Amino acid sequence: MDTSDILECDLLVIGAGMAGLSAAARAAEGGAKVVVIDKAKDIGGSAIISGGFVWTVPSTRKMRYVGNGDPALGAVVVDGYSDAIVWLRSRDVQMSGPHNVMYGRGYQIDIIGHLRSCVASVEHAGGVVVPETVTERLVTDEHGRVIGADTTHRDGAVRVLANNTIIATGGFQGSADLRAEYIHPHARSIPLRSNPCSTGDGLQLGTAVGGHLSDGHNPGFYGHLLCYPASLDHPSKFAVLTQYHSEFSVLLNKQGQRFCDESLGDHLNAQETLTRTDALALLVWDQRIEEEYVMKAFVEGIPPVDKLAVALAQGAKGALCPTLDDVARHADEWGFDGAAGRATLERYSAVVRSAPETLHPCIEGALLPNDKPPYRALVVQPAITFTHAGLAADDRARALDSRGQPIPGLLVAGADVGNTFRRGYAGGLAAALTFGLRAAQTATGDR
Ligand SMILES: Cc1cc2nc3c(=O)[nH]c(=O)nc-3n(C[C@H](O)[C@H](O)[C@H](O)COP(=O)(O)OP(=O)(O)OC[C@H]3O[C@@H](n4cnc5c(N)ncnc54)[C@H](O)[C@@H]3O)c2cc1C
Numbered sequence: 001m002d003t004s005d006i007l008e009c010d011l012l013v014i015g016a017g018m019a020g021l022s023a024a025a026r027a028a029e030g031g032a033k034v035v036v037i038d039k040a041k042d043i044g045g046s047a048i049i050s051g052g053f054v055w056t057v058p059s060t061r062k063m064r065y066v067g068n069g070d071p072a073l074g075a076v077v078v079d080g081y082s083d084a085i086v087w088l089r090s091r092d093v094q095m096s097g098p099h100n101v102m103y104g105r106g107y108q109i110d111i112i113g114h115l116r117s118c119v120a121s122v123e124h125a126g127g128v129v130v131p132e133t134v135t136e137r138l139v140t141d142e143h144g145r146v147i148g149a150d151t152t153h154r155d156g157a158v159r160v161l162a163n164n165t166i167i168a169t170g171g172f173q174g175s176a177d178l179r180a181e182y183i184h185p186h187a188r189s190i191p192l193r194s195n196p197c198s199t200g201d202g203l204q205l206g207t208a209v210g211g212h213l214s215d216g217h218n219p220g221f222y223g224h225l226l227c228y229p230a231s232l233d234h235p236s237k238f239a240v241l242t243q244y245h246s247e248f249s250v251l252l253n254k255q256g257q258r259f260c261d262e263s264l265g266d267h268l269n270a271q272e273t274l275t276r277t278d279a280l281a282l283l284v285w286d287q288r289i290e291e292e293y294v295m296k297a298f299v300e301g302i303p304p305v306d307k308l309a310v311a312l313a314q315g316a317k318g319a320l321c322p323t324l325d326d327v328a329r330h331a332d333e334w335g336f337d338g339a340a341g342r343a344t345l346e347r348y349s350a351v352v353r354s355a356p357e358t359l360h361p362c363i364e365g366a367l368l369p370n371d372k373p374p375y376r377a378l379v380v381q382p383a384i385t386f387t388h389a390g391l392a393a394d395d396r397a398r399a400l401d402s403r404g405q406p407i408p409g410l411l412v413a414g415a416d417v418g419n420t421f422r423r424g425y426a427g428g429l430a431a432a433l434t435f436g437l438r439a440a441q442t443a444t445g446d447r
Contacts, residue, residue, distance in 0.1 A: 025117070219388075
C-alpha cells in the first residue's frame with residue numbers, strides 16, 4: 001500500500017456518529033487538531049436517523065437494574081450525563097424541556113444541528129471530517145502504542161498519524177455473521193433497524209492490535225419488535241412499524257404459550273422473541289390497551305400511530321378480530337397454534353382478575369386484563385438497532401487487552417464499548433455522548 005500521504009493530528013476518530021463527533025468536537029474545543037473519518041457516504045450514523053432523545057436513568061442503582069451491564073461502565077453514563085447536558089447547552093444545541101422516556105428522563109435535542117455543529121468545531125480548530133474513507137488497519141509503534149491508521153479514500157491512501165485514536169464505529173448489528181456468532185443463530189436474518197454501516201469494523205480493528213471482546217457472553221442488543229413482514233426501505237419506517245406497546249400486551253409463541261414477562265419492555269420482548277421458534281411471536285392486545293396505550297404517546301411529544309392499520313397497509317400479517325375465536329382462526333393461518341393461544345388468552349385475563357400471583361411468566365409491571373373486544377392480533381419479529389457486546393474498555397474509555405491493561409493510544413466510545421448494557425438498555429445516545437466526552441477527556445488529558 002502506498003502510504004506516501006501522511007496526515008498528522010492530535011486525535012483520530014473512526015466513526016462520525018454520536019460518540020465520534022461528540023468526542024471530536026470536545027477535543028477540538030480545547031484546540032486539538034482532529035481527523036474524523038467515516039466509511040459511509042454521509043456523516044451521522046444511527047444518530048442522525050434517531051429520535052434525538054438524549055436520556056438515561058437517574059441513578060447508578062437503577063442503571064444496574066435496567067442497564068444490567070458492567071457497573072463501572074454504566075456509571076460513566078449516569079455520572080457523566082449532567083455534564084454532558086451542560087456541554088450541549090454550552091454549544092447552544094436546541095433542546096426540549098425535560099421528558100420522561102421509558103423508565104428514565106432526558107431531552108429531545110436537535111440531533112442534526114448537534115452533529116453539524118460538531119463538524120464545524122473540528123474544522124474551526126484545523127481538523128477535517130472525511131466521509132467515504134475505509135480504515136485498513138490501525139498502526140502501532142514498536143512498543144505497541146496505537147499511533148494512527150492506514151486509510152483509503154477515493155483520492156488515495158493516507159496514513160493518519162495521531163497521538164490518540166478513538167474507535168466509534170457504532171457496533172456490529174450490520175453484520176449477519178457477527179449477529180449469528182455473538183447473539184443467536186436466529187439473529188442472522190433479523191431486520192436491521194439502524195444505519196447499515198456498523199458492521200463490526202471497530203471490533204475487528206481493535207482486536208487486531210490486542211483489544212478483546214468484553215468479558216462474558218453478552219448476547220444482548222437494543223432493538224424492538226416490528227410487524228412481520230416489515231418493509232424497512234426507509235429509516236422513517238423504523239419507529240412507525242415498532243410495536244412499543246408489546247409491554248402492555250400478550251405475546252404468544254408458535255405453540256400458543258406466553259414465554260416472557262411482557263411488562264419488562266418491548267426492547268426485552270424483542271430479545272426474548274429472537275430465541276423462540278422461527279423468531280416470531282403473535283402480539284395480541286384488546287380495545288382497552290389500544291385506547292390507553294397504543295393511542296397515547298409512547299414517548300412524550302411523539303404523536304401516537306394506529307399501529308395495526310400501518311402494519312396492515314404495508315402487508316404485515318395481522319387482523320382486527322371481533323372475538324377470540326377470530327384471533328385463533330387467524331393464528332392458525334399464520335402458523336401458530338390458535339386453540340392453545342385462545343386458551344392462553346382466556347386464562348391470562350381470568351388469572352389477572354382473580355389470582356395474579358399465579359401468573360407464569362409473572363408480570364412485574366401493571367396488570368392489565370386483555371379481554372375487551374375487538375382484539376388486535378399481529379405477527380411480530382425482533383429487529384436490531386445496536387449490539388451490547390463489544391470491545392473491552394475501562395471507565396476512562398481506554399481499550400483494554402486480554403489482561404485488562406489499557407492499549408496505549410487507543411480509546412473506544414459509543415456502541416463499540418462492550419458491556420455498557422447487557423440485556424437491558426438505558427439510552428443509546430446518552431451512552432454514546434458520555435463515552436465520547438470521556439474518551440476526549442482521556443485523549444486530551446483534560447480531566
Ligand atoms: C431509528 C432510531 C431511533 C433512535 N432513537 C434514539 C433515541 O431517541 N434516543 C437514544 O438514546 N437512542 C436512539 N437510537 C440509538 C442511537 O442512535 C445510537 O445508540 C447511537 O447513535 C450510537 O452512537 P454511536 O456513535 O455508537 O454509533 P452511530 O451514531 O451509529 O455512529 C457510528 C458511525 O460509525 C461509522 N462507521 C462504521 N464503520 C466504520 C469504519 N470502518 N470506519 C469509519 N466509520 C465507520 C458509521 O457509518 C456511523 O456513521 C435510535 C436509533 C435508531 C436507528
